[in-house]
Amino acid sequence: MGTVQLNNQGAEVRILQELLNLNGIIVTVDGMFGSKTYDAVTAFQKHHFDENSNPLLVDGIVGPSTWKSLMAYDKRITPGHGTTGDTYTLARIDLLHPKLREEVRKIYSEILQSNLRIRITDTLRSFDEQARLYAQGRTAPGKIVTKAKPGQSYHNYGLAVDFALLLPGGNKVSWDMDLDLNNNHKADWLEVVAIFKHYGWTWGGDWSFKDYPHFEKTFGYTTHQLLTLHQCLNNNNAYVNI
Ligand SMILES: [Zn+2]
Incomplete structure (x- = not known):
């Protein structure tokens, strides 16, 4: 997965938006990296860590560390969490x-x-x-x-x-x-x-x-x-x- 950022569009942006939703940050999946997706990425970065447990850089740019952390959503989910309730x-x-x-x-x-x-x-x-x-x-x-x-x-x-x-x-x-x-x-x-x-x-x-x-x-x-x-x-x- 390449680096994606503000004003990019396409399949990778769509995957990013899907991953944000899976992480509980709700965005429209339209393949356009606009200001709402940017805000969602920074919201995610503020509360997540890279593979060495260092806080992610909050820059709105989705590089290797942010991708990895986004994809780890399934490891963080505990039973009972989701739309059915905690x-x-x-x-x-x-x-x-x-x-x-x-x-x-x-x-x-x-x-x-x-x-x-x-x-x-x-x-x-x-x-x-x-x-x-x-x-x-x-x-x-x-x-x-x-x-x-x-x-x-x-x-x-x-x-x-x-x-x-x-x-x-x-x-x-x-x-x-x-x-x-x-x-x-x-x-x-x-x-x-x-x-x-x-x-x-x-x-x-x-x-x-x-x-x-x-x-x-x-x-x-x-x-x-x-x-x-x-x-x-x-x-x-x-x-x-x-
Ligand atoms: Zn009380």
Whole structure:
């Protein structure tokens, strides 16, 4: 495969565009290396490495290293990644409060249809997990990561979602809010935020104490009210009745 760059056209450009799509960066396959293909190539180069694990040069020119990295797409794909959805994400949706599962499946499918790739990194968090998280930076090593004691987070009731962007290849995530991996000149992070908000979810990025990966749907309950409901349950691991 020869070197291809801006304003080239032909069969090799067509192969390039097909490979970009296989790597999760969506471009039209028309055999013309225009500005959209150029943007897609630089987006790919920013997040991939050559055979010696050095970052690719971000120059929009497809030479031997970029070709090789593009062709390694099949080695990076993990089972469950693709238009059908990310296995971890689907499993975590199933842990949400029963009232939210169907809605988040719909949200996730809308996200996939918009050529956005995310991983839901957390949904339900048990009281024990919350206690461990709260201890971090206080009675246990590490940095403080939460202000919420067990029962004080909507995650404890399966009413919250945390997410990150899934990088091409499907096994690495990113919290970079400027990424535009679907190459439509809009930040993927904010596209995801818009979809959740459309379904009436509250975004942690709108709070004064920013929590950008976080969404919650509270049905008007405070965590204090939910805790009271939770204490009435016979089974500590059941979902509260709302
Ligand atoms: Zn959260």
